[in-house]
Amino acid sequence: MGLELSVILAYAVGLILLYLIGWILVIPIKIIIRLIWNGIIGGIILFVFNIIGGFFNISIVINPLTALIAGFLGVPGVILLIIFNYMV
Known part of the structure; x- marks a missing residue:
């Protein structure tokens, strides 16, 4: 008995979905680490x-x-904090 086309397509779709779910979960981790x-x-x-x-x-x-x-803002952020510090 050979593999039917529907079984091969089901495995392919499952692998693609697994890849997409993994990619969606990795993106927020990269943002948090950044x-x-x-x-x-x-x-x-x-x-x-x-x-x-x-x-x-x-x-x-x-x-x-x-x-x-x-x-996040670098030197302009420090300048912003200095200005904000003296306004408050």
Whole structure:
């Protein structure tokens, strides 16, 4: 008895669906890892800024939100945080 065409198609569709489901689950993990990495980089940028800004009496509180803003936006994010710090 040979494999029928419907069985082969069912296996092919199953493999394609398994691949698509795996791909859909991997994308959010990559985004979360990227946000965590950007948050760490942002925290380091804010730490360095606070060390240098200590000489000029300027500082920004380091918390997860400010670290993500600084990490995601980079130098413009730090400038945004400085402006926001003095507005509030």
